[in-house]
Amino acid sequence: MGKLTREAVVERALEIGDAEGLQAVTIRRLAQELGVTPMALYWHFKNKEQLVVGMADHLIEDFEITPDGSRPWQEQLRELVGRLVRMLRRHPCAEAVLEEVDKMEVPAFLRVWDTALGLALRARFGARESCLITRYILQGAIALAGGSVEHRRCVPDEERAEHVRLKRVRFQSLPPDTYPNIVRMAVPLTERGDAELYDTFGVDLLLAGIESMAARLDG
Amino acid sequence: MGKLTREAVVERALEIGDAEGLQAVTIRRLAQELGVTPMALYWHFKNKEQLVVGMADHLIEDFEITPDGSRPWQEQLRELVGRLVRMLRRHPCAEAVLEEVDKMEVPAFLRVWDTALGLALRARFGARESCLITRYILQGAIALAGGSVEHRRCVPDEERAEHVRLKRVRFQSLPPDTYPNIVRMAVPLTERGDAELYDTFGVDLLLAGIESMAARLDG
DNA sequence: ACCTGAACACCGTTCAAGT
């Protein structure tokens, strides 16, 4: 039996979170699955908050950002956001984790933020604008990519389809005079198939806004 | 003593949430403050989830959106987002509430969404793009406006300033070789004074992205 | 250094019962 290590705990926590949602990640539950007493975890983490910080850090730590002065900042920013988005897709609980933690306490997140700041400055945004822009794009990417994930438990496709069908019916049976557009667009609203379109469109939107603001600075 | 009404419960819950954070909003705590047994709340709400739905609905219900075909869609969209943002500023717990609930279950949110959908369609976006855009702008506004709020308890200015100073020091004492930009920009990063600039810039960014995408459709 | 056991103060929720 391998001993209880910080990493093992965090990885197990992420497994539970991805499978059943972050609210299922519990000190007691975690301890039980690891074959250990709940208090054992308190040796490795000061409290539950620090455990979630550990989860967030583990989610972002392998991003390997290499700022490269020879490539355009738009391209690099897009790459950075792309990695964030793909990670959020892979881990259903990532959005919840990143919303719950104080991101300032997550070293890996600070590194990503630092890279983004460098790119914004290179785009000739001022100090304040760069701060706002980077907050905006990172937060926006989390909200956007996370929002398109069913962060419930991993369900068999059949049950997922049933869930979609139910939501669609709910939309269609709303009073059409107060919700005309939602009733009419119940189908596209509940479609979730083309995650790829969603990703590129979302990222395009984020970056179009930033480029547009950058152009104003230059003009 | 007025009787226990759904509205009174929701309002009290929002007071607690704004003052001490959503995690302080507890069935038992709420019951105690209302001078009633915890189980009494279960007569008015099926469970805690429905209570939070009630909170979300109450936060958005008085938005009074009047779609007006004679005004440009950009203007109306900006107004809609502006209301969302101002509400999020007024209520420190609003972001947490809106993140926790299933927004599809909040009637007032569905009305806002319906209005936004109408505006997107008027901007000549297709059905799918309109769905994405409206999700994007509503979610983005929540994340952006909420992110600039200290959603801890309402603290006296003095303690708040101390908190900012502490964060700044933490940034400045990070290893400058791994976090060069964060160290250098510790001051603007922790500045929080001009909420107004933050708001307009954030909303501008959101709308610049959307207008830019709309222009591509026309071009 | 690393883990256990017992205990404390909290949760949400159910169910039967009161008025």
Add this chain to the structure above:
DNA sequence: ACCTGAACACCGTTCAAGT
């Protein structure tokens, strides 16, 4: 219709103690 009382199965966390 509206609320209470007792109980159940959970939490996170502390503190003293074991090895």
